Amino acid sequence: MTTVLDTLVAVRRTAMDLLARREHGRVELARKLRQRGASSEMIDAALDRLVEDGLLSETRYLESFIASRARGGQGPLRIREELSQRGLARADIEQALSECDVDWRARLEETWQRKFAGKLPADMRERAQQTRFLSYRGYPIDLIGRLLSGRGGDFD
Numbered sequence: 216m217t218t219v220l221d222t223l224v225a226v227r228r229t230a231m232d233l234l235a236r237r238e239h240g241r242v243e244l245a246r247k248l249r250q251r252g253a254s255s256e257m258i259d260a261a262l263d264r265l266v267e268d269g270l271l272s273e274t275r276y277l278e279s280f281i282a283s284r285a286r287g288g289q290g291p292l293r294i295r296e297e298l299s300q301r302g303l304a305r306a307d308i309e310q311a312l313s314e315c316d317v318d319w320r321a322r323l324e325e326t327w328q329r330k331f332a333g334k335l336p337a338d339m340r341e342r343a344q345q346t347r348f349l350s351y352r353g354y355p356i357d358l359i360g361r362l363l364s365g366r367g368g369d370f371d
Contacts, residue, residue, distance in 0.1 A: 219252065220248065220251050220252050220253035220257070221252075222257075223257050223260055223261055225253075226248060226253045226257045226258060226260075226261040227261040227264065227265070229248060229251060229253070230244055230248060230261055230262065230265060230271075231265070231270065233247060234265070234270055234271065237279070238272075238275050238276040238279040238280070239271070239276060240273055240276045240277075240301055240302065240303055241262055241266075241271065241273060242301060242302030242303070243301055243302070244262060244271065245258050245259075245262060248261075273303065273307060274307075274311070277298070277303065277307060277308065277311035278311060278315065280294070280297075280298065281294055281311055281312065281315045281317065282315070282316075282317070284297070285315075285317045285319075285322055288322065288325070288326040288329065288352055289352055289353050290319060290322065290323065290326075290349075290352050290353030290354035290355070291312055291317075291319055291353060291354075291355070292353040292354065292355060293351075293352060293353025294312070294353060295308055295309075295312060295353075296353070298311075319354070319355075319358065320358060322354075323349065323354045323358050323359070323362060324362060326349065326352055326354070327345070327349060327362060330345075330348060331345055331348075335363065335365055336363055342363055345359075345363055346359055346360075346363065349362075
């Protein structure tokens with residue numbers, strides 16, 4: 216059964232249902248409500264009220280998103296790009312990434328260990344393969360280079 220989003224109460228209830236499943240950013244939540252047939256005026260009013268009530272928080276969304284993606288082995292570059300594509304402000308993304316409690320070096324090494332069993336590349340072909348994989352996952356090339364040159368623990 217689909218709910219008709221023709222009242223402010225229905226829009227708010229649907230938004231709260233979505234937020235109960237996981238954190239959402241304002242842009243993402245507005246898009247989902249619009250797809251369900253809510254008008255822009257009702258969406259804005261409902262989302263403003265959710266922000267006032269502390270139920271919708273961009274900061275919480277950013278923290279949750281970054282932690283989730285980092286646990287999945289993604290690096291800061293890829294996370295930054297995904298958040299940008301989701302319509303979040305660049306300054307907010309940068310602040311969240313700088314304040315997050317993620318050790319990117321340790322995450323890089325864990326991701327590398329999981330994929331390549333801690334085996335350093337034997338030749339240029341293997342090095343290129345490992346570099347491409349880790350780069351695609353969103354890790355900075357300088358950290359990848361240090362790791363693959365055998366200086367994994369020597370990042371400073």
